[in-house]
């Protein structure tokens with residue numbers, strides 16, 4: 001019998017994420033889902049065959065806690081091949097349960113009770129709860145609209161003696177922007193200028209879209225920045241680069257001192273990651289070393305297709321710089337739709353146009369009152385993108401006819 005006492009929630013304000021909610025609603029409504037970020041096309045059959053091979057070869061028991069040795073070596077040589085620094089796979093690479101577990105473990109490793117951590121809004125939703133579960137206080141700093149730029153002066157003004165972590169996401173979901181070399185220099189200066197009596201600042205760089213950059217842009221990683229490489233965790237995801245979000249395999253690259261602390265958490269959290277999946281990915285990277293590097297061109301074509309097909313929709317879509325998303329601003333539609341909040345607009349799209357997209361305001365602690373932007377995922381079959389664009393265009397066109405409500 002219950003004693004009548006209720007469980008006291010450690011995260012009372014946290015519900016089901018907007019991504020899960022929208023995918024569920026899309027299924028209920030029979031809507032085209034360009035909301036949640038996951039591919040709807042098949043994976044490379046050669047990758048699936050590598051996992052079958054790994055299963056048959058006996059990779060069915062606990063993998064090493066730090067990650068499959070060969071996979072970590074492949075990660076280090078991939079970094080070297082793309083012009084990055086020499087990374088020691090033994091002491092600086094840890095395979096995790098998706099990028100999400102690296103984010104969580106890194107935060108638990110360096111944020112303690114009473115510490116402060118800075119995140120930039122709009123922010124991927126995994127950062128804030130992990131900081132609060134560590135006992136830290138999460139300070140949300142808005143990126144400056146309309147271009148979602150960093151305001152480093154504002155960041156400096158918010159630093160305190162207990163600031164222990166700054167989280168950046170580059171390329172950025174959902175802003176679809178990338179950090180510049182000057183941004184990383186500013187961040188490095190903040191880390192460097194820390195006084196002897198203050199908590200040192202660690203950087204957590206969520207770089208899961210490292211290969212998804214458009215129009216000739218180059219990724220600026222903290223792991224190659226002279227002022228950041230010794231103070232940063234960098235987080236990656238095979239889910240994004242090999243189109244396997246459901247396999248939950250990611251990794252963290254960090255200097256040995258930070259990696260040691262991260263592994264202390266990882267060891268008692270995930271412990272180790274699915275052995276046949278790690279070995280399968282290792283085999284695939286050995287046989288298809290260029291696979292990850294092709295994703296920029298692959299998603300660039302999809303971004304361009306979606307933008308072209310929405311050209312007559314009335315939505316403003318400044319081309320995404322990176323990530324596999326594209327933002328759409330509907331404020332120029334005029335009429336009743338332009339008056340809707342982004343959450344209402346999303347509701348109307350799913351109910352009336354049968355298309356699921358993601359509103360931007362759930363990515364904010366305090367969303368701007370006049371938010372009129374939604375996020376679309378381009379990691380979809382061309383037919384999905386074409387159908388979504390056709391439905392959206394038909395809907396926005398009808399809404400702009402005189403007398404429509």
Ligand SMILES: Cc1ncc(COP(=O)(O)O)c(C=O)c1O
Pocket residue numbers: 037097098099100101124169172173206208236237238239240245248249250
């Ligand atoms: C910015 C960002 N970080 C981290 C993740 C999580 O990656 P994973 O699915 O590998 O846990 C995602 C996934 O959508 C993401 O968009």
